[in-house]
Amino acid sequence: MTHDRFVVVPAAYLFLLRPGPAGDEVLLQRRGPGVPYMAGHFAAGAAGHVERGETAFDAVAREAAEELGIAPGPLSFLTTMQRTQGGEAIDERVDFFFTARSWTGEPRIKEPDKATDLGWFPLSTLPSPMVPHEELVLRALAAGPVPAYLAHGF
Secondary structure, eight states: OOOOOOOEEEEEEEEEEEHHHHHHHHEEEEEEETTTSSSOEEESSSEEOOOOTOOOHHHHHHHHHHSSSEOOOOOEEEEEEEEEEESSSSSEEOOOOOEEEEESSSSSOTTTEEEEEEEETTSSSSSBBBOOOHHHHHHHHSSOOOOSEEEEOO
């Protein structure tokens, strides 16, 4: 029997959170016009692929330094998402989402070719448009405990 196995692409996401007047706020970036995926959409302040030999925890800390110029404080694991978009050469993804409520440094755009804006938004009033699978996680976070596993695109 032949099995048609897929290749999984892992990624790690960091949502920086802080208290705000309307409840928790999240730091989001607007993806730049030159990025190949969801240009112009709001997304996690820092995110990227997990490199070979790297843990998701290490990847999200590396991405925070590369994209925001910060070192996150204690990371809290939020959820794992299995997702697909279909039609891509590699279309199976596993995403690891983390939050941090403290960090060293002031978040700023360090890759202006990839992000055009950076701002704080209440979890109760997310900007539009957002990357759909990330919006799903943030809406779950705003509603209460986030399930340990989410699926998107199936």
